[in-house]
Amino acid sequence: MKKIKNTKNTFLQCLLIFLSTFFFDSILNASTNIIRSDNISINKQTKTIIIQSKLAIKKGILEYLLVGDYGKTYESIFKVSENKPSDLNFALLLIGCEPMNYRTFSDIKQKKNALEILTKNHKNSLLKISFLCNNKHFKFEELIKNRERQGHKIFWVYTSGFFFKDNRYAGDIELSFIGIWADQSAVINLCSQLKNPYQGNYGYELSIDKQNINLKSDVEIIIEKYKNITK
Numbered sequence: 001m002k003k004i005k006n007t008k009n010t011f012l013q014c015l016l017i018f019l020s021t022f023f024f025d026s027i028l029n030a031s032t033n034i035i036r037s038d039n040i041s042i043n044k045q046t047k048t049i050i051i052q053s054k055l056a057i058k059k060g061i062l063e064y065l066l067v068g069d070y071g072k073t074y075e076s077i078f079k080v081s082e083n084k085p086s087d088l089n090f091a092l093l094l095i096g097c098e099p100m101n102y103r104t105f106s107d108i109k110q111k112k113n114a115l116e117i118l119t120k121n122h123k124n125s126l127l128k129i130s131f132l133c134n135n136k137h138f139k140f141e142e143l144i145k146n147r148e149r150q151g152h153k154i155f156w157v158y159t160s161g162f163f164f165k166d167n168r169y170a171g172d173i174e175l176s177f178i179g180i181w182a183d184q185s186a187v188i189n190l191c192s193q194l195k196n197p198y199q200g201n202y203g204y205e206l207s208i209d210k211q212n213i214n215l216k217s218d219v220e221i222i223i224e225k226y227k228n229i230t231k
Helices: 010-025 085-094 102-109 114-121 170-174
Strands: 004-006 034-037 040-043 048-055 064-068 076-080 126-133 136-139 144-146 156-158 162-164 176-179 188-190 204-206 219-225
Touching (some): 040 085, 048 085, 085 170, 085 176, 102 114, 162 170, 170 176
Parallel strands (some): 176 188
Antiparallel strands (some): 004 162, 034 040, 048 076, 126 219, 144 204
């Protein structure tokens, strides 16, 4: 296996920030507060990212919240075209998020007080994700069935992904944007202690019967920094 470099490496972080500023600032729309790159837009004033997506499947067990059109769509709720995971990574850096080392994330999420540790020590890596479709806002919990237990809090963590030794970004190869079952190549991962859904009646499965969403629906995925969350 090739040796990897984590994006917390100072040189790569600086490179990402430079590239993100160059890439997105070259496609400003009429409002200087809004930056767009295909299906990803950033509101610099509210520090909010919106991704235009489509439903990937109508039923099934889930390992991802969002993948690229040619990614693992058979186990993802949503898919996005045109953009790459590195675009989302750049966007999160632009709104001031701090990537968490994946090994640190993996260690913390196994602890009973994982959410307490994250909110206390890693607040700038935490995100809130919600959705808008047909003028209706809804939460992740309204899209899924938890096959293990109910009532636990949902925390999304910016883990950033990684680079191979030859500087290829793993997320762009795998087309992994947001993982439900933790994926080191994904830009964002869910903090969850649920077990592998392919090894029994574990994890999440899609449940959209109560939502007016179909494969043709346009769904906005709204990503906010944790410190902007008041509820």
